[in-house]
Amino acid sequence: MNKEAYLNELARYLKLLPPEECAELMGEFREHFECAQLSGRSEAEVISKLGHPRLIARELLTQSQIERADKSPTLLSVTRAVMATVSLGLFNLVIVLLPFITSLTVIAGVFVFAICLLISPVLLILQYQSVALSINSIFLMLGLVGVGLLVALGTLKLTRLYYHLVIRYLKYNLTVIKKDVTSFEA
Amino acid sequence: MLVLTSQKDRYGYELVEQISHKFAIAEGTIYPLLRRLAAEGLFSTYLSESGEGPPRKYYKITDEGRRVMSGMIEEWNAFAIGVQEIIKGGSD
Numbered sequence A: 001m002n003k004e005a006y007l008n009e010l011a012r013y014l015k016l017l018p019p020e021e022c023a024e025l026m027g028e029f030r031e032h033f034e035c036a037q038l039s040g041r042s043e044a045e046v047i048s049k050l051g052h053p054r055l056i057a058r059e060l061l062t063q064s065q066i067e068r069a070d071k072s073p074t075l076l077s078v079t080r081a082v083m084a085t086v087s088l089g090l091f092n093l094v095i096v097l098l099p100f101i102t103s104l105t106v107i108a109g110v111f112v113f114a115i116c117l118l119i120s121p122v123l124l125i126l127q128y129q130s131v132a133l134s135i136n137s138i139f140l141m142l143g144l145v146g147v148g149l150l151v152a153l154g155t156l157k158l159t160r161l162y163y164h165l166v167i168r169y170l171k172y173n174l175t176v177i178k179k180d181v182t183s184f185e186a
Numbered sequence B: 001m002l003v004l005t006s007q008k009d010r011y012g013y014e015l016v017e018q019i020s021h022k023f024a025i026a027e028g029t030i031y032p033l034l035r036r037l038a039a040e041g042l043f044s045t046y047l048s049e050s051g052e053g054p055p056r057k058y059y060k061i062t063d064e065g066r067r068v069m070s071g072m073i074e075e076w077n078a079f080a081i082g083v084q085e086i087i088k089g090g091s092d
Helices: A003-014 A019-038 A043-050 A053-071 A075-086 A091-118 A120-128 A135-185 B002-007 B012-022 B027-039 B063-091
Strands: B043-048 B056-061
Touching (some): A003 A019, A019 A043, A019 B027, A019 B056, A043 B027, A053 A075, A053 A135, A053 B027, A075 A135, A091 A120, A091 A135, A120 A135, B002 B012, B002 B056, B002 B063, B012 B027, B012 B056
Antiparallel strands (some): B043 B056
8 A cells, every 4th residue: 555545545444534634634734754764764664653544544533532522411412522532442232232232221111101191091082982070080191291290300300410421421432442442453 | 853853843754864863764654744743733834935946834843733743742751760660779
């Protein structure tokens, strides 16, 4: 692989980044080659020291996904950031993906529970096939719906906090796992 | 990286060279790290013409960067002292 092939491959991977970011990074790598040439290093040597473009690109893409999720934490952006992190190392399947899926399932469960409470009046009416309800059951329904609302709102708040925690964990993970990636390469 | 830039503004290649002299790491992965530190506001960057070759992207440490750096140095020193004491204790 020569310099142009290397840069082209890197550029292909980095296309997924915002264009101005991609251009800036490509400029930086071009600069690296030029500086190395000035200090008398051969292209082949520079390329072997740099490491595989795919590896570098994966790190950059993961960073960018985490930043994006940090700016607008939604289920989609956070999941993307998690998946990008998992692509960095097999070990992340265990320490990132597994906890993420587990905790997400728990949160989904609580949401389902809240929704059940919210629609409980409808369910009750369907079950008894009548609209003639005693005062007692009306109070019961109001109570259930109230609790349902509280649980739903609470979980929504909690989910936002949870996204925040996930992103912080991913950022931390990036600093730790980085050492593994680089020492493997070297 | 923070310490190197706190001494003077550095351009990317200079930092990569300094770091890869001391540690066996893939040079290409230093750029993502630089980018992350800049994104976290620890570095600011500017382009500057150089005597030879094209304009270079320089990294300048920010006040926040200096704060983080001294925190990390303290942490490291405490860690190193701890390790030293354990090694000494072990050889008694």
